Amino acid sequence: MPFHKRVTLQQFIAETERQAPEATGEFSQLLREIILAVKYIHYETSRAGINQILGRTGSRNVQGEEVQKLDVFAHEQLVRSLQLSGLAAVLGSEEADDYEVVNPAGRYVVLFDPLDGSSNIDVSMPVGTIFSIYRRLDPDRPITEADVLQPGRRQLAAGYVLYGTSTLLVYTTGHGVNGFTLEPTVGEFFLTHPQLQTPEQARYLSINAAARSQFPEAVRAYLDEVDARHAENPDALKPRYVGALVADFHRNLLEGGIFLYPGTVAKPAGKLRLLYEANPLAWIIEQAGGLATDGQQPILDRQPQKLHERTPLVLGSKAEVERFLYFSARELHNMPY
Ligand code: AHG
Ligand code: MN
Ligand code: MN
Numbered sequence: 001m002p003f004h005k006r007v008t009l010q011q012f013i014a015e016t017e018r019q020a021p022e023a024t025g026e027f028s029q030l031l032r033e034i035i036l037a038v039k040y041i042h043y044e045t046s047r048a049g050i051n052q053i054l055g056r057t058g059s060r061n062v063q064g065e066e067v068q069k070l071d072v073f074a075h076e077q078l079v080r081s082l083q084l085s086g087l088a089a090v091l092g093s094e095e096a097d098d099y100e101v102v103n104p105a106g107r108y109v110v111l112f113d114p115l116d117g118s119s120n121i122d123v124s125m126p127v128g129t130i131f132s133i134y135r136r137l138d139p140d141r142p143i144t145e146a147d148v149l150q151p152g153r154r155q156l157a158a159g160y161v162l163y164g165t166s167t168l169l170v171y172t173t174g175h176g177v178n179g180f181t182l183e184p185t186v187g188e189f190f191l192t193h194p195q196l197q198t199p200e201q202a203r204y205l206s207i208n209a210a211a212r213s214q215f216p217e218a219v220r221a222y223l224d225e226v227d228a229r230h231a232e233n234p235d236a237l238k239p240r241y242v243g244a245l246v247a248d249f250h251r252n253l254l255e256g257g258i259f260l261y262p263g264t265v266a267k268p269a270g271k272l273r274l275l276y277e278a279n280p281l282a283w284i285i286e287q288a289g290g291l292a293t294d295g296q297q298p299i300l301d302r303q304p305q306k307l308h309e310r311t312p313l314v315l316g317s318k319a320e321v322e323r324f325l326y327f328s329a330r331e332l333h334n335m336p337y
Helices: 009-018 026-045 069-085 118-123 209-214 217-232 245-255 274-287 318-332
Strands: 056-060 066-068 088-093 108-116 127-135 157-163 167-172 177-183 188-193 204-206 257-261 291-293 313-316
Touching: 009 026, 009 177, 009 188, 026 069, 026 108, 026 127, 026 157, 026 167, 056 069, 066 069, 066 118, 069 088, 069 108, 069 118, 069 127, 088 274, 108 118, 108 274, 118 127, 127 245, 127 274, 157 245, 157 274, 167 188, 167 245, 167 274, 204 245, 209 217, 217 318, 245 257, 245 274, 245 313, 257 318, 274 291, 274 313, 291 318, 313 318
Parallel strands: 088 108, 204 257
Antiparallel strands: 056 066, 108 127, 127 157, 157 167, 167 177, 177 188, 257 313, 291 313
């Protein structure tokens, strides 16, 4: 279908707003500000080798990771758009040491991973942006850390952008999951993936198997069971691991899969961040019929303690995550293997 016959993201947002009697239009405007920043990030990401925006800045972020120039650009675009919107009260970014109060009169909390999969930038592999929006707890009280540390179940919206062979924006506001593809010549996102549901059965397994000996017993037992399935049917659960959470997540969302980033002996909490990586994707996968767990409880039920808190993350097709949880439960309750 030619793009001029499709629904644009702006039209979709407007329609969703018309259906929500309590809508004030503020929330839709906040989404539009994020979309503007995402278009600028798309522009730079798709020309990174030309615009001299590849490579490292030479500094390290609060995560202890080397910061890429595109990390900083993406972070700055999101902060600027959200600050100018006047609607976001407080921002939490992977690339900022602490949360930042930008508009004391704002009503929303916006948390984001401005550029996910940074190690892919210089080799032109897929990267992403992940965002999560909450309402502040009490607009009549000053912003505190409690406004930022809300459980994932309280999200108003969660979304990600995949800068891949095409640039897609996928998000939920609790009424299903919809995907939009950017048509760069007109600078609009068009509805291409309405009401996404993830297949119950997984086709792909995404994990950094190099750390297998360091994983908890439950994960190793699950991977042993996967090996046994592969011995019977090598196509049972194809390994696919791109090194960018958003890219692995999106493929598995569409095709069916399971993504695991477990903790290890050295780092029991794993690598991925609860607030702006695990929570938004956990809500999306649940809305699409899948599951998301830290091995002990649903990701969305966790009460965050810190802005950059890390969590083990296992999410994807319901049947496959439940197979994983069987091994977790055995370990948790010391059941005989
Ligand atoms: P970020 O670039 O935002 O720090 O995220 C990178 C994350 C995630 O995107 C990916 O799944 C994971 O790091 C890959 O980690 P390993 O390189 O340890 O496999
Ligand atoms: Mn990330
Ligand atoms: Mn990042």
